[in-house]
Amino acid sequence: MFGFKRLFYGICCFVFVCVTFEVNANGQCSKPNTYPNVILAPQYSQENNFRNGTKVTYECILGYIPTSGSKSSTCQDGKWSNLTLECQKKPCGSPPDIINGRYNISEGTDFGATIYAICNEGYVLANQNKYRVCEVSGWTGHNPVCEAVNCGEPPSILNGMPDKDSDIRYQEAVEYTCNNDSYTLIGPSFIMCAADGSFTPAPPNCTVVRCPEPFIANSKRVQGSPPYKYESFVVFECKKGYKMTGADRLTCDVNGWTPSFPTCSEVNPTTWKTTPATSTTPTPRSTVHVSQPPTTRKVTTSKTAVTTRGTTHVSRGKGANITPHALSVAVGLLFPAILERFL
Ligand SMILES: *[C@@H]1O[C@H](CO)[C@@H](O)[C@H](O)[C@H]1NC(C)=O
Ligand SMILES: *[C@@H]1O[C@H](CO)[C@@H](O)[C@H](O)[C@H]1NC(C)=O
Ligand SMILES: *[C@@H]1O[C@H](CO)[C@@H](O)[C@H](O)[C@H]1NC(C)=O
Ligand SMILES: *[C@@H]1O[C@H](CO)[C@@H](O)[C@H](O)[C@H]1NC(C)=O
Ligand SMILES: *[C@@H]1O[C@H](CO)[C@@H](O)[C@H](O)[C@H]1NC(C)=O
Numbered sequence: 001m002f003g004f005k006r007l008f009y010g011i012c013c014f015v016f017v018c019v020t021f022e023v024n025a026n027g028q029c030s031k032p033n034t035y036p037n038v039i040l041a042p043q044y045s046q047e048n049n050f051r052n053g054t055k056v057t058y059e060c061i062l063g064y065i066p067t068s069g070s071k072s073s074t075c076q077d078g079k080w081s082n083l084t085l086e087c088q089k090k091p092c093g094s095p096p097d098i099i100n101g102r103y104n105i106s107e108g109t110d111f112g113a114t115i116y117a118i119c120n121e122g123y124v125l126a127n128q129n130k131y132r133v134c135e136v137s138g139w140t141g142h143n144p145v146c147e148a149v150n151c152g153e154p155p156s157i158l159n160g161m162p163d164k165d166s167d168i169r170y171q172e173a174v175e176y177t178c179n180n181d182s183y184t185l186i187g188p189s190f191i192m193c194a195a196d197g198s199f200t201p202a203p204p205n206c207t208v209v210r211c212p213e214p215f216i217a218n219s220k221r222v223q224g225s226p227p228y229k230y231e232s233f234v235v236f237e238c239k240k241g242y243k244m245t246g247a248d249r250l251t252c253d254v255n256g257w258t259p260s261f262p263t264c265s266e267v268n269p270t271t272w273k274t275t276p277a278t279s280t281t282p283t284p285r286s287t288v289h290v291s292q293p294p295t296t297r298k299v300t301t302s303k304t305a306v307t308t309r310g311t312t313h314v315s316r317g318k319g320a321n322i323t324p325h326a327l328s329v330a331v332g333l334l335f336p337a338i339l340e341r342f343l
Contacts, residue, residue, distance in 0.1 A: 027052030029075035037064050037087040050075045060087035063111035063136050092134035101125075101146035103132075110134060119146035122170035122195035148172075151193035159183045160206035168193045178206035184230035186254055211252035218242045218264035228252045238264035 029050040032040055041057045050056070054075045060066050069084030089110035095103055100123040107113040113134045119125055123146040132139045148170040154162040160178040168174060173190045187204030194200045209230035214221075216236050224234030232252045238244045246262030 027075070027077045029054065029078055029080055032056050032073055032075075032080050033083065035083050035085070037061055038083065038085055052077065056080075058083055058085050060085075063090055064088060065090045090134075090136065092139050095132060095139055096143050098144060098146055100148070101144065111136070115139075117144035117146070122149050123147060124149055149193065149195060149197050151197050151199055154191065154199060155203050157203050157206060160185065160204070162203075168199075170195060174199070176204050176206075182208055184209040184254075186230075207254070209252065209254055211257055214250055214257055214261060216261050216264065218266075219244070219262075223249075230254070236262065241267055243267050 029052075031048060032044065032050070034040075035058070037060060038058045039061050041059055044050075044056045052075060055072050056075075057071045058073065059071070064087040066085060067088045068086045071083075071085050073083045074081045089112065091110045092113070094109060095105075095115055098117055098119075101117055101119040103115040104118055105113070105115050107115070109115065111134050114131050115134075116131045117125060117129070126145040126147040129141050129144040132141050132143075151168045151170070151172075153166050154164065154168055154174040156162070157176065160176050160183065162174045162176050164172075164174050170193050172193050174192075175190050176185065177189070178185050183206040185204045185206055186209075188201055189204060191199045191201060191203055211228040211232065213226060213228075214234060214236075218239050219236045219242070220239065222235050222237045224232060228234070230252060233249055235249050236244075237248065242264035243266075244262050244264055247259050248262060250257040250259070250261070252258075
């Protein structure tokens with residue numbers, strides 16, 4: 001009983017080994033090898049055993065195209081020959097140009113890549129075709145359209161009008177004019193539609209600009225006459241004996257006359273100039289210069305006067321008065337001393 005069972009298993013084992021050996025002996029092959037980006041031609045994909053010498057062919061997978069090598073592999077003595085076929089992504093090529101835009105092709109332009117449309121500054125996508133995908137048949141969809149930003153209606157202003165009223169596009173200019181000659185346009189007459197959809201700069205103002213009659217003492221107007229409108233000008237001249245400080249020409253601006261009024265001051269024959277005293281202590285060896293009649297007049301000290309040649313003017317503070325009496329006292333004291341020198 002036991003012997004029979006062993007015999008049975010033994011036979012089975014022998015048959016299996018024999019069959020296996022026979023396959024190898026016949027040079028048969030099992031399923032062909034797999035490679036990246038390639039696939040076995042459909043007619044071979046169901047088979048599991050291939051006779052010695054059988055040739056199978058491969059194809060590139062979807063979206064790939066053959067670039068080099070042979071598409072076939074041969075079964076030889078139980079082994080498949082190595083496949084040399086190389087497949088690469090099919091290129092869709094450069095997409096058509098977008099007017100006022102471009103594509104972001106950071107993913108490339110080969111099969112599977114997505115390209116995104118980017119409009120230039122001041123332009124926006126007009127339709128929903130934001131992107132295109134490289135498929136087997138080429139780029140999906142249609143080329144996007146970049147259209148200029150619409151700033152809409154230009155701002156309205158008082159006493160003036162823009163020359164266009166709606167649908168102002170990027171970089172389009174609008175010109176303003178005032179309703180009539182009574183108004184002065186202050187600011188830019190042209191404004192533009194900017195990339196962000198706003199107008200720039202701010203629109204002008206139309207205002208009535210009138211300047212009053214300018215009054216400058218001791219002068220007369222030699223050019224210009226009322227009414228003084230925007231940018232009207234006047235020229236003044238001082239009367240005889242008066243000297244002008246400031247500009248003689250004034251222009252009527254938004255906020256009145258500009259620059260500020262000049263002044264006409266009397267031409268003064270007295271050229272004495274008074275300056276604040278810098279020292280109140282006269283040097284001990286001072287002498288008094290008596291170059292003028294001994295009448296009351298103002299004497300001041302100045303730094304230069306004090307230091308020149310060791311002489312100084314007598315000073316008793318700012319604008320000290322020297323009376324004739326004081327002078328005679330000083331002369332009376334000094335005179336004997338001077339006489340003494342000569343004797
Ligand atoms: C397989 O085929 C080749 C030629 O086609 C031959 O040389 C070789 O002997 C064969 N192998 C076997 C095991 O039959
Ligand atoms: C086939 O490919 C294998 C593994 O890539 C390599 O070891 C073998 O040498 C190749 N055979 C031939 C004939 O090139
Ligand atoms: C292009 O697209 C990539 C990813 O798709 C993104 O990282 C990159 O910032 C984009 N470049 C531009 C200029 O938009
Ligand atoms: C300008 O228009 C204003 C108001 O519309 C009017 O009062 C003024 O008389 C006009 N001036 C001229 C010079 O037409
Ligand atoms: C117009 O007038 C307004 C209000 O007075 C002021 O804010 C604006 O700056 C003016 N514009 C120009 C261009 O002068």
